Amino acid sequence: MKPYYRAPCACLELDFVRDTLFGPVAQRVECHVQLAALNLQGSPALRLHIDPPLPDKLDRAHSVAFEWDGRSYHGVVRDHAKCGDGGMNLVLELQ
Numbered sequence: 001m002k003p004y005y006r007a008p009c010a011c012l013e014l015d016f017v018r019d020t021l022f023g024p025v026a027q028r029v030e031c032h033v034q035l036a037a038l039n040l041q042g043s044p045a046l047r048l049h050i051d052p053p054l055p056d057k058l059d060r061a062h063s064v065a066f067e068w069d070g071r072s073y074h075g076v077v078r079d080h081a082k083c084g085d086g087g088m089n090l091v092l093e094l095q
Contacts, residue, residue, distance in 0.1 A: 009034050016061035029055035044094045052086035
């Protein structure tokens with residue numbers, strides 16, 4: 001059996017934008033996140049695993065920005081899925 005390792009968790013402030021009937025709405029939430037680098041069809045991407053409790057309406061985000069380890073990241077949400085542990089995965093195509 002292959003061992004399962006979880007990435008270290010970081011407490012981050014996520015700035016995200018979601019569309020509503022009245023236009024885009026920006027929100028900021030603080031949550032515990034695990035980050036993993038991805039290659040999304042040749043483009044740099046990140047997988048963010050957000051630990052529960054999940055912030056309200058984060059699953060409706062179309063873009064996310066945050067600072068981690070002294071660098072700024074921002075990207076477009078390409079996929080999101082709820083996980084069995086009560087968390088959620090977001091796949092961000094970095095811009």
